Amino acid sequence: MITVILKKQLMGAGGTFCLETSVDLEEGGITAIAGPSGSGKTTLLRMIAGLSMPDEGRLQVNGDTWFWREPGEEPRLNRTPQQRRVGFVFQGYALFPHMTVLQNLLYASKDRKMADRLMEMTGLLQLRDVLPDNLSGGQKQRVALARSLMQQPKLLLLDEPLSALDEAMKSMLQDELLAIQRELGVTILIVTHDSSEMYKLCDRVVLLESGRVVADKSPRELFVERKTTQKFAFKGEILELRSIDAIHIAVIAIGNNLVEVVIDTAEKESLAPGDKVVIGTKAFNPTVRKFESNEFDFSKL
Incomplete structure (x- = not known):
């Protein structure tokens, strides 16, 4: 079980607002973090990864506390990103341009066996010696995903990873992501604006608006089984x-x-x-x- 009870004051287009979450997530699933731009989705991922400090709250993963801070106090516990074993795929890929595909993976971990396995799973074996500038957008996304999995993270955090891709490439990478999740059993949190992507990939959608959780449902409950007689x-x-x-x-x-x-x-x-x-x-x-x-x-x- 992953317990996320966190608060943080943020500045938005309409002024300050409080990002406040209190959710329990099951292991081994895929959860979408959705909502309008500026509602705190990326900040939530960054707090879970240890890249941004919450103002207060607790973060526990399988009974192991990663963060604990009471109101008005200094943090009692704040594990570093390295200690949390979280994989993070950013929107801009964040690949090292002077390193080949294989070198990018081995920078995260020196486990060559794991690198070969992940390159095979993501169709990158033939591109192992290619530099990022010579890769397509879809191939770069595969490298970023494989690199994030090199340390076999407990959590994989994806920040709109497929938003810049065309529909055909997006669908193909969604299938690959599902296959990887099922084989490795990693728990995934994905920020996305794409309702069809949520429906295809996710077991659950946590919907944020102005920092507040306004819905926490399955994609079917959220998008299909609304209280309406309309078919669309x-x-x-x-x-x-x-x-x-x-x-x-x-x-x-x-x-x-x-x-x-x-x-x-x-x-x-x-x-x-x-x-x-x-x-x-x-x-x-x-x-x-x-x-x-x-x-x-x-x-x-």
């Missing part, structure tokens, strides 16, 4: 409303896509260009309704 729901913005004879049409932007939806007279009278809306379906007919201020905006993930 997408958030968008109305760009235009127009009428052709008795038919009313709303032009709605959903991400980078534009859709036209036929709406009824009551919907047209309640809507205006610029409104944030949710497009769903009920009894196979599309519906458009205003986005309520008390709803969590999944488009911010």
